[in-house]
Amino acid sequence: MSTATVLAGVPATNLSLYRAIRFKVGDPAALLIVPIAGGATERVLIIRDIEMERAKRHARADRVHCPADFEPAGGLSGDRETATAQSVAECLRRRGVNAVRGDRSLPLIYAHHLLAAGIRVECDPDLGVLERRAKDAEEVAHLREAQSATERAMELACRTVARAACAADGTLVHDGAPLTAEVLRSIIDVALLREGYENPESIVACGAQGADCHDHGHGALRTGEPVIVDIFPRNRRTLYNGDMTRTVVHGAVPPAVAAMHAAVAAAKRDAIAAIRPGVSGDAVHAATLASLAARGFASGQPKETGVAVISHGTGHGIGLEVHEPPLLAPKGPPLVVGDALTVEPGLYALGVGGVRIEDLVVVTPAGCQNLNTLPEGLDWR
Amino acid sequence: MSTATVLAGVPATNLSLYRAIRFKVGDPAALLIVPIAGGATERVLIIRDIEMERAKRHARADRVHCPADFEPAGGLSGDRETATAQSVAECLRRRGVNAVRGDRSLPLIYAHHLLAAGIRVECDPDLGVLERRAKDAEEVAHLREAQSATERAMELACRTVARAACAADGTLVHDGAPLTAEVLRSIIDVALLREGYENPESIVACGAQGADCHDHGHGALRTGEPVIVDIFPRNRRTLYNGDMTRTVVHGAVPPAVAAMHAAVAAAKRDAIAAIRPGVSGDAVHAATLASLAARGFASGQPKETGVAVISHGTGHGIGLEVHEPPLLAPKGPPLVVGDALTVEPGLYALGVGGVRIEDLVVVTPAGCQNLNTLPEGLDWR
Numbered sequence: 025m026s027t028a029t030v031l032a033g034v035p036a037t038n039l040s041l042y043r044a045i046r047f048k049v050g051d052p053a054a055l056l057i058v059p060i061a062g063g064a065t066e067r068v069l070i071i072r073d074i075e076m077e078r079a080k081r082h083a084r085a086d087r088v089h090c091p092a093d094f095e096p097a098g099g100l101s102g103d104r105e106t107a108t109a110q111s112v113a114e115c116l117r118r119r120g121v122n123a124v125r126g127d128r129s130l131p132l133i134y135a136h137h138l139l140a141a142g143i144r145v146e147c148d149p150d151l152g153v154l155e156r157r158a159k160d161a162e163e164v165a166h167l168r169e170a171q172s173a174t175e176r177a178m179e180l181a182c183r184t185v186a187r188a189a190c191a192a193d194g195t196l197v198h199d200g201a202p203l204t205a206e207v208l209r210s211i212i213d214v215a216l217l218r219e220g221y222e223n224p225e226s227i228v229a230c231g232a233q234g235a236d237c238h239d240h241g242h243g244a245l246r247t248g249e250p251v252i253v254d255i256f257p258r259n260r261r262t263l264y265n266g267d268m269t270r271t272v273v274h275g276a277v278p279p280a281v282a283a284m285h286a287a288v289a290a291a292k293r294d295a296i297a298a299i300r301p302g303v304s305g306d307a308v309h310a311a312t313l314a315s316l317a318a319r320g321f322a323s324g325q326p327k328e329t330g331v332a333v334i335s336h337g338t339g340h341g342i343g344l345e346v347h348e349p350p351l352l353a354p355k356g357p358p359l360v361v362g363d364a365l366t367v368e369p370g371l372y373a374l375g376v377g378g379v380r381i382e383d384l385v386v387v388t389p390a391g392c393q394n395l396n397t398l399p400e401g402l403d404w405r
Numbered sequence: 406m407s408t409a410t411v412l413a414g415v416p417a418t419n420l421s422l423y424r425a426i427r428f429k430v431g432d433p434a435a436l437l438i439v440p441i442a443g444g445a446t447e448r449v450l451i452i453r454d455i456e457m458e459r460a461k462r463h464a465r466a467d468r469v470h471c472p473a474d475f476e477p478a479g480g481l482s483g484d485r486e487t488a489t490a491q492s493v494a495e496c497l498r499r500r501g502v503n504a505v506r507g508d509r510s511l512p513l514i515y516a517h518h519l520l521a522a523g524i525r526v527e528c529d530p531d532l533g534v535l536e537r538r539a540k541d542a543e544e545v546a547h548l549r550e551a552q553s554a555t556e557r558a559m560e561l562a563c564r565t566v567a568r569a570a571c572a573a574d575g576t577l578v579h580d581g582a583p584l585t586a587e588v589l590r591s592i593i594d595v596a597l598l599r600e601g602y603e604n605p606e607s608i609v610a611c612g613a614q615g616a617d618c619h620d621h622g623h624g625a626l627r628t629g630e631p632v633i634v635d636i637f638p639r640n641r642r643t644l645y646n647g648d649m650t651r652t653v654v655h656g657a658v659p660p661a662v663a664a665m666h667a668a669v670a671a672a673k674r675d676a677i678a679a680i681r682p683g684v685s686g687d688a689v690h691a692a693t694l695a696s697l698a699a700r701g702f703a704s705g706q707p708k709e710t711g712v713a714v715i716s717h718g719t720g721h722g723i724g725l726e727v728h729e730p731p732l733l734a735p736k737g738p739p740l741v742v743g744d745a746l747t748v749e750p751g752l753y754a755l756g757v758g759g760v761r762i763e764d765l766v767v768v769t770p771a772g773c774q775n776l777n778t779l780p781e782g783l784d785w786r
Contacts, residue, residue, distance in 0.1 A: 037418040050605075050728055074619050074717060102687065102736025104728070105509065106530065126513045128486065133509035135516065136528035147517035149487065213598055218591070222603050224431075225641065238455050260606065306483065336455060347431055347485070355483025 174266030234378030269382035305356015555647030615759030686737020
């Protein structure tokens, strides 16, 4: 039996395929890792015809073809994705491959056409997962670059809040206009765009809105209330993401918010101290919970007004996707060198709002390295 | 045998799933369309726990669950995607479903866990394809809105080129600085961001660069040369895309470029005149080629300096993805009412560059409606 490995999809959105070939395109493509003589393998990339020359120069593949190079007896479909799947099956058939190992992301249409060509398909759900988790030096450099841009946008955002004027009703004013969540998001977006980043909707959640850890926030920002700012942009060139959170208060910090913040900062420190290869994501999250419990804060959904709890895990893997394995959460797996992780404890209280601090760390042989350098305080004046 | 239909993936990138539920989230989710009594079906959405309340308010589903609601005997994985796939299998097992119809985009990990639970999986490669092609009134409104924003950015871009100053060496100058492809792209990006659009790298290809129809362009823009401007932004709220191209010349238009432009404009008109339900994408492309041939231009790759040819199809479907079925190209299928299509003939000559004009049309019972209103000329002063 001759078995090939197949990754396929649209590289611009199937990041496992993108990572394997390091070549971005918005049309279907497939990477076939095919056995050749002597126990070696050959990497065959099938891609849209007009992308072939660019792919030959830049993609990580030994050979670059287009679907028309592998037209089956019945002809290729006029549908681009179908034709790509047909050509994958025909290419493998010609090479005498009779079984395929697909990764978890393989679109079912590829399995469909492989099976129709008499080629067996098995899913290896672990294929590529550990490989993607263990970031290499180039990827860590991309993450560092992204997090650095994220920090510049964060500093701008927090200072814009902290240095805003304040109207008589307690709402903030920037450049003579109301400083809303929407305005602050736009300031963040433009700053990141100028640095070469696309930026999904940032969280800017003021006061009570922040009690729901996934409310993105809207409307007026107000003095004396915590504003959660969570930014997770993607570098348009490298496709790697940054992700960080700070909480800023304009004016006087309410004592309850100060207490929540002190506990969250300590929990982040304790979680980071727990991170090293072999320790599980579950254990790191337990360290977060123990740290918060020692300061009187429990885990759960915010239910009682004024009672702050942590309502989510400690963090998640990050790389070509903002959310990727592993989780720092119950059942989270053992960490490996190169895992890039957000560490983002938070506390949320109905009627008060939320406090969250999020850094990005990379697991090293001895522990981890924090890619963040910005202060974590509430006061950004 | 009881058969359910399953769509799954990350709604932010699996647009077939997004379209079915109209709910955007960056974590794994699955929609199960399950048979119930009386021949009816029920739509069950499985989604990350913290998204459930928002999904109950906004997602197109009868029931909203999280993976923990369907924990199998062996427990759920600590990996979010694996747990979602396990819960899909367990939910269907509890409902007595023993076969699943998956669409072409279903990630293989879902098939893997369904098969492990004794549930048969078949790919229906046509499932959802025609449904996605036939845009409803709401979708057409989203496309019109996106194309309208694209036109405003295009007008800004073309006027910026046409009204630029010109240095002694023929390079263009804007606001006292060199007007490069990169600067023009940034002007386009910022304008679109302010309208609520993310904008993948626009094509701004001046002179000889434009001869490669997928060269995105770089460096100085020059007077007396065609500049292809191709913009395809995505509305951040609706996720629908615009896509259009104009070609602009600063200063005097070279006669060869004027001839190419006249032929391309006529080809676009002739292609659009051919579009109606039942006509194939293949036939529309043939109309483009016939129109160009009547003016002396052939199809192929640009090979001889100064000889202009068309080197790509006439257009493609567009909606939640910039490129989606059907193609207006060889073997393109019969069109249906609601198909949204780009019509973008172009001519490319080594040493001269390219001329492309692209509109977006929607197929109607009687023909098609053009969503573009901007002029198509080369002179934007």
